[in-house]
Amino acid sequence: MTGGTVLEQITITYRNFNTGELLPVYIDVYDHSLSRKWLHSLNTLLQSNYQLEKNYCFMGWLANDRNGEHILNEVNRCIQGINASNLDYTIDDYFTLANTITDQPVGDRTVGRNLIHDRMNNLHRYFEDLQGVSGAISHHSEHADSETKWYIRQLNLLCHEFESWALSYRKQIEAPEWTCPSQLMCWLNAPRFLLDEQDHEHFGIDTLDRSLGAVYVGVNKAVGKHHWEVFHDEGRDSRIDELTTSTLRSQTEAAGDFDIEWGRSTPNRPQHLAEFKQWLVDNNFDPDDPALTIGHPQVGQVDLIKSFGTDKPSMVWSKLENYLDVYSIETSNARAIYNYHWSDPYFQQTQIDIIRG
Numbered sequence: 001m002t003g004g005t006v007l008e009q010i011t012i013t014y015r016n017f018n019t020g021e022l023l024p025v026y027i028d029v030y031d032h033s034l035s036r037k038w039l040h041s042l043n044t045l046l047q048s049n050y051q052l053e054k055n056y057c058f059m060g061w062l063a064n065d066r067n068g069e070h071i072l073n074e075v076n077r078c079i080q081g082i083n084a085s086n087l088d089y090t091i092d093d094y095f096t097l098a099n100t101i102t103d104q105p106v107g108d109r110t111v112g113r114n115l116i117h118d119r120m121n122n123l124h125r126y127f128e129d130l131q132g133v134s135g136a137i138s139h140h141s142e143h144a145d146s147e148t149k150w151y152i153r154q155l156n157l158l159c160h161e162f163e164s165w166a167l168s169y170r171k172q173i174e175a176p177e178w179t180c181p182s183q184l185m186c187w188l189n190a191p192r193f194l195l196d197e198q199d200h201e202h203f204g205i206d207t208l209d210r211s212l213g214a215v216y217v218g219v220n221k222a223v224g225k226h227h228w229e230v231f232h233d234e235g236r237d238s239r240i241d242e243l244t245t246s247t248l249r250s251q252t253e254a255a256g257d258f259d260i261e262w263g264r265s266t267p268n269r270p271q272h273l274a275e276f277k278q279w280l281v282d283n284n285f286d287p288d289d290p291a292l293t294i295g296h297p298q299v300g301q302v303d304l305i306k307s308f309g310t311d312k313p314s315m316v317w318s319k320l321e322n323y324l325d326v327y328s329i330e331t332s333n334a335r336a337i338y339n340y341h342w343s344d345p346y347f348q349q350t351q352i353d354i355i356r357g
Contacts (some may be wrong), residue, residue: 006029007031007039009026009029010026011018013326014320014326023320024307026307027300027302028300028307030298034203034297036301039299041190041191043256043331045190047333051188051189052186052326052353053157054338054347056160057326058324059160059161059164060164060165060167060168060181060263062165064165064321064324066342067345068166071161072156072162074158075095078152079093079126082155085144085145085147086143087148088129100115100166101115109329110191111170113170113172115163115167120163121214123155123159127152127159131153140152152327168181177313178263179317180266181262181321183259184259185257189355190256191256195293199254199297200290205294207295208296209265209266210261211261211263213260213265213302213311213316214261214301214302215258215259215299216259216298217297217298231268238279250292250314251290257295263313327339
């Protein structure tokens, strides 16, 4: 879904963390059933001052201090924390750029800087083993203390963050104009709402295409990967009973979380979509079933001209890459200020304290 009646305009104010300079960006919220539920949930997050996860926010930005080496160092630190805990689970693995990125061909990719997908699939599997899924939480998670739960949660976040960085890192030498920066706005312990049949109308294979400045309901709140991710990560010949990742789930819940696509509008190749549809059929799914919740339900659109004075991707990137820190969000009903940063020495402990409750 794109376009339509505008429900309201909200403002995100970005900050240059080094200089303190601010940049307002304006989002038009569409008026439909899912966007109204989402906006209500967002207002709850702002009014109740939930903590924004700034360590998992700007994805695929090569100008970000959270580069590939930093992300993998964080992965190893979290693995070390899990291995040092009292859980009966040990991860015998260590991640480096050398064993996760290769200049050798991977699949149909012949240009260098290729992600070794099995490495990320294994990392995600560690997370799934330790966390479980909504409605069936792992006994490891149930017995973990708050600090260990924080480490477990980071494995999932860092896995997706590294995949996004790696894609932009490869595109930098393959096709710089097609780097894929995005923004994921997630709050700790965000309350969820259930999706219903009316909400399913805003999903579908045709919504897999993403466009510059589009705002989407946040990633799946039930632990696991969705069909499109599995198709990409494990291959067109994969079968769901043979996956490295153990949980393939439709989206049943959502929250006030949201994503902003900052990459160039990316229509998928018809052949690629046809292969995905065939993969669904081969795995006994109906590609036209809205309950599969495939795709990205759009709830709004950045007003690019008002915010940046241009709708040219390269010019938007050159502006926004200097402001990779969210300072505040304001709607017609609420405003929240986030005057902290992921690099603050107390940031991890603050999140652990919130998890502890």
